Each structure stands twice: as C-alpha cells, then as structure tokens.
Amino acid sequence: MGSMEERPSWDSYFMQLALVVSGRSTCLRRQVGAVIVKEKQILSTGYNGSPSGLAHCREIGCLRQDMSVPSGERHEICRAVHAEQNALVQAAKHGVPINGADIYVTHHPCILCTKLLINAGITRVVYVKNYPDQFAKALAEEAGMTFLRLEEEDVV
Numbered sequence: 001m002g003s004m005e006e007r008p009s010w011d012s013y014f015m016q017l018a019l020v021v022s023g024r025s026t027c028l029r030r031q032v033g034a035v036i037v038k039e040k041q042i043l044s045t046g047y048n049g050s051p052s053g054l055a056h057c058r059e060i061g062c063l064r065q066d067m068s069v070p071s072g073e074r075h076e077i078c079r080a081v082h083a084e085q086n087a088l089v090q091a092a093k094h095g096v097p098i099n100g101a102d103i104y105v106t107h108h109p110c111i112l113c114t115k116l117l118i119n120a121g122i123t124r125v126v127y128v129k130n131y132p133d134q135f136a137k138a139l140a141e142e143a144g145m146t147f148l149r150l151e152e153e154d155v156v
Helices: 010-022 083-093 111-120 134-142
Strands: 033-038 041-047 102-107 124-129 146-149
Touching: 010 033, 010 041, 010 102, 010 124, 033 083, 041 083, 083 102, 083 111, 111 134
Parallel strands: 102 124, 124 146
Antiparallel strands: 033 041, 033 102
16 A cells, blocks of 8 residues: 555646546647546546537548647637537536636646636636647736646656
C-alpha cells in the first residue's frame, strides 16, 4: 500500500481525468478534454468534436487546417464543438446546475468558451496547455475568474 505522499492532489486528479476525456476527441488539430467539478464531485465532461450524429473531422477533414488558419482565429469555420462547450451542454441537457463550479480543461479556453464559462458561473479554470488568445485571458480576468496553470509534470 502506497504512502499518502503518492496520492495526486485534487487538481492533478481532475486534470488526469480531463486528459482521459480528451482521448475521445475527433479533432485533427488538438485533442481537448474538460471536466466540470463542484465540491470534489464530477458534474459533467466534454471533448472537442463534431456535433452529435454528424461526420467527424477525422472522416471528412478540417477546413481550418486546409486553409492554414492559425490557432485562435476563425472559430466560426470550425466544425467541432469545443470541449468546454460540450461539457456545458451536457450539464444543461441533464439539468445539472454548475453555477460556482470549477472546470478542468487540457487547454486554456478560447474567447468563445471563456464567455460561456463566465455566463455559466464557472469560477475557476485549471488548465495545462496555453492557447494563443489574449482577449480570452483579459475577459476572464475582468470577470474575476481564477486561473491555475498546472505544469505537465505535475499531472501524474
């Protein structure tokens, strides 16, 4: 039996779960997973991919990739629903209240997801990988949202 020091922190634990969730992603550019948590209980999960029942990007290709669109730009031509959006939609679909919850997401949220997270009442975002969207960071700061970036080596 291992010692108490070997147990992951709660942040590491939930981020590990977000990384597992990202394995379901069908995006060609980046695999993102999200887990919404409140009082150490998982409320909802999501990963990035095409809307339910539609062809996946892995099957038909990626318009943004074909057009060499840089990360953080032209979200409107992306076929996929973002991981954070899917986690929010799943909570809404099943009537799970998330106001005051935290979200663990593999990548820093984009501006579209940041706005949705603010309005959904998410108070804390924990992430590992940066995303090139300074406006999202500024808006989250203005809203008083707390951000914590975990180092990849701390998520074990």
